[in-house]
């Protein structure tokens with residue numbers, strides 16, 4: 001399908017059911033299947049045509065990546081925006097307490113809020129969101145600036161300006177690089193590259209694996 005003629009595409013990323021396009025002007029467009037919120041338009045509807053992400057209006061994006069059912073993009077200032085499916089923790093958004101979901105003035109402080117495993121009326125776990133249909137700003141530890149990102153089927157990897165790699169999400173096959181098969185719902189720095197004096201320059205995820213390009217840190 002045709003984009004508006006004045007739009008020049010800089011990057012195109014394909015998820016399992018959706019497409020994400022970064023335009024030369026730093027605007028992001030998405031289309032395709034939306035069942036898991038991966039389009040970022042606030043609904044779970046499919047979009048037959050490329051649609052601009054209104055939620056990112058006014059921000060200039062320099063990098064984008066599509067996972068199986070989630071999406072990420074990085075702003076020119078190094079901020080990470082992420083949305084879509086969180087089934088394995090691939091969004092790394094802080095867990096929302098029941099208290100935050102309760103409308104103001106509805107007694108957000110009652111006993112159930114303090115119990116981590118509390119359930120909503122319909123019995124769903126109260127502290128878990130499976131779908132984030134709008135881009136959400138994700139804070140990396142220590143305010144690191146993100147310059148590259150890639151997504152696997154259900155995991156996410158980000159390279160920082162300082163040359164460090166952060167990964168999170170599904171870890172069953174060791175794809176996070178932390179030395180085990182644990183899944184993570186928050187960004188964690190991959191220690192291997194720090195320990196081995198390697199500066200990470202770029203990352204590319206396969207569905208269940210992760211590749212990085214590194215250079216040796218210059219010894220002073």
Ligand SMILES: *[C@@H]1O[C@H](CO)[C@@H](O)[C@H](O)[C@H]1NC(C)=O
Nearest residue numbers: 086088089094095128129185
């Ligand atoms: C995202 O998913 C992970 C793993 O299933 C979960 O631990 C975490 O609480 C979820 N995040 C939110 C914001 O619900």
